[in-house]
Amino acid sequence: MGSVIRSQNDTWIRTEDASAIGSLRRSAVGLAELRGFSEEDAGRVAVAVSEAASNLVKHAVEGVMLIRLHPELDSAIEVIAIDRGPGMHDVSRALRDGYSTAGTLGIGLGGIARMASGYEVHSLPGRGTVLGMYFIAQDAPRPASRASGVTRPIGEETVCGDAFAIIENGATTTVMLCDGLGHGTAAAHASREAVRLFLAHADGRSPVTVLERIHDGLGQTRGGAVAVARIDGPAGTVSFAGVGNVSAWIVNQQGRQGMISVPGIAGYQSRTLRQYEYTVPPSSVVVFHSDGLSERWDITSYPGLVTRVPSVVAATLLRDAGTRRDDASVIAVRPDP
Secondary structure (H helix, E strand, C coil), X not given: CCEEEECCCCCCEECCCCHHHHHHHHHXXXXXXXXXXXXXXXXXXXXXXXXXXXXXXXXXXCXXXXXXXXXXXXXXXXEEEECXXXXXXXXXXXXCCCXXXXXXXXXXXXXXXXXXXXXXXXXXXXXXXXXXXXXXXXXXXCCCCCEEEEEECCCCCCCCCEEEEEEEECCEEEEEEXXXXXXXXXXHHHHHHHHHXXXXXXXXXXXXXXXXXXXXXXXCCCCEXXXXXXXXXCCCEEEEEEECCCEEEEEECCEEEECCCECECECCCECCCCCEEEECCCCCEEEEECCCECCCCCHHHCCCHHHCCHHHHHHHHHHHHECCCCCEEEEEECCCC
């Protein structure tokens, strides 16, 4: 089995007042120190996170930030900052040296980019900005940035009933997303069990066979909606099997193509499980999400988004299509080798 990405208990921190800045900085530095970052490397993390948080507090609409271990490389730290406005007309100008937003620490977006080991930004005027960045210790390996996912629990819940797992094996990526029935700890138990079953059975088996194993194994839980897919980058294909209302899409600049999931609840009842084969055009992204996101999002209204790293794609869709009335999860995979 290749490298494994599992969903984390993502905690999105609101950045509505200045008190959030210090808390976010301490959280990021603590994670860096836990991962063996030097004092200098941890200092880079502190300055970049403080500046990004300051921008959210002073200028953003509904700004939130996520700080976590990087999904593809747990020796790296990932930071995602999201807001709903005002957005930037000219991101390249904001990245230039000497350009900063009044009232912040003064290093601006260009300084944040230099402090980070890697970063990407997507911003639209009136819609908002998503900044994704990661930090590694000096000379450490860099994440592949081929697959990522984010989760968010319903309302003020502390646990999310959705969970996912991703296996990266060379140019092949295998994905499982489970939306546990209902909310809270019982739903989270069902989705975690789906992750366990997926990791136990995914190696070398077809998506529909893996889905059958998960379906058979969830009978002692609430069950849920489950999708399993295998994405072959060099061949430009995706094999997909799903039960219930997990949405799956092949997305490019021109639009999106949906993948077929049969009705039912994994662990309880379903029609005969089936696997479908799809072609993935070059420069596409494969997206999976639970019904905590509306299906009404239109990729053509996000110029350039499909060229961004998967974490920025997933976070943007969570921001704009996610609902607070349900647990929500999004996975994005870039198949191109």
